[in-house]
Amino acid sequence: MNRDLNPLEKRRVGRTGLQVTRVGLGGGPLGGVYGPTTDAEAEETISEALKLGIRYIDTAPLYGKGRSETRIGRYFSNHRKPADLVISTKVGRLLRDDGEPSFDYSLTGTRKSYEESVARLGESIIDIIYVHDPDYHYNEVMTQALKVLKELRSTGAIKAIGAGMNQWEMELRLAREGDFDCFLQAGKYTLLDQGADEEFLPYCKDKGIGVVAGAPFGYGLLAGDLRNGKRPGSTMYTSEAMIDRAVKIDAVCTSHDVPLRAAALQFILAHPAITSVIPGSQTDEEMRENLESVERKIPSGLWDDLKQEKLIGENAPTP
Numbered sequence: 001m002n003r004d005l006n007p008l009e010k011r012r013v014g015r016t017g018l019q020v021t022r023v024g025l026g027g028g029p030l031g032g033v034y035g036p037t038t039d040a041e042a043e044e045t046i047s048e049a050l051k052l053g054i055r056y057i058d059t060a061p062l063y064g065k066g067r068s069e070t071r072i073g074r075y076f077s078n079h080r081k082p083a084d085l086v087i088s089t090k091v092g093r094l095l096r097d098d099g100e101p102s103f104d105y106s107l108t109g110t111r112k113s114y115e116e117s118v119a120r121l122g123e124s125i126i127d128i129i130y131v132h133d134p135d136y137h138y139n140e141v142m143t144q145a146l147k148v149l150k151e152l153r154s155t156g157a158i159k160a161i162g163a164g165m166n167q168w169e170m171e172l173r174l175a176r177e178g179d180f181d182c183f184l185q186a187g188k189y190t191l192l193d194q195g196a197d198e199e200f201l202p203y204c205k206d207k208g209i210g211v212v213a214g215a216p217f218g219y220g221l222l223a224g225d226l227r228n229g230k231r232p233g234s235t236m237y238t239s240e241a242m243i244d245r246a247v248k249i250d251a252v253c254t255s256h257d258v259p260l261r262a263a264a265l266q267f268i269l270a271h272p273a274i275t276s277v278i279p280g281s282q283t284d285e286e287m288r289e290n291l292e293s294v295e296r297k298i299p300s301g302l303w304d305d306l307k308q309e310k311l312i313g314e315n316a317p318t319p
Helices: 039-052 067-078 107-121 138-155 169-177 200-207 240-255 260-269 284-295 300-308
Strands: 010-012 019-021 056-058 086-091 093-095 101-103 126-132 158-165 182-186 210-214 274-277
Touching: 010 274, 019 274, 039 067, 039 284, 067 107, 086 107, 093 107, 107 126, 107 138, 126 138, 126 182, 138 158, 138 169, 158 169, 158 210, 169 182, 169 200, 182 200, 200 210, 240 260, 240 300, 260 274, 260 284
Parallel strands: 056 086, 086 126, 126 158, 158 182, 182 210, 210 274
Antiparallel strands: 010 019, 093 101
16 A cells, blocks of 8 residues: 555645545546446445545536436435535536536526535535636626625535636636635646646645645546557547657556556645545446555656656656
């Protein structure tokens, strides 16, 4: 076991009273985001996560058109919810009557999104609400969505306010100008991309703002096997350059007999600003593999080689 990284160790979320395990459960696959998932499979994944000791589950209305939230809510209507479990969801993607999402950060839309999430989750109190992907809606978030969320926080209906995005620049602006307890940063602090460490992560650490890391596998590039010439196709979140970088990182991991997945997760958790990482798990087997990956002992030479080949920053924190 890697004694320096315990996936079930709890860390406080910013300056709030909430504590989450260092590895949480990303709820996208519970809604079938990465492929069809049955109710039974989702239930088994949630059940196994809790048995193993995971105490943080993240979800959103966007995941499976509300299916992820609904399945989590259904599970806890039939099973006792651990008192120390933290659940987060999101506002900003309001589901229309046909189930399709639409951006809405207005006062009315934010309240409606929150109320619908409460109904799907069956929770009278939601621990964390993130504003979801407000890339082109900064003013609306600051003047409307944030106002609603602060009111909910003041009444105890939610315990923390955050924002979740695939970029760090606006998150930094929100952190500086808004009243946020935490952020969900997706994809900009990984083995592939450490852009968030330029200003955002140091700022959050200095100000005591919690940061949860999403998309830890670079939208799938660091989760699979890139050896023997395997190359996934680029997507809206990846490029040929990123694929080339992933192949080089995998080669270093191979030379040290370390699974790429293990290096990816441990690298993120080594950063002092990162509170938790939430890899999506489509099955209970994937979830157990993620926990084992964090516990796996990795030789220091792997990190030295990654730095020497300029695949990670020279001063990047490592386990």
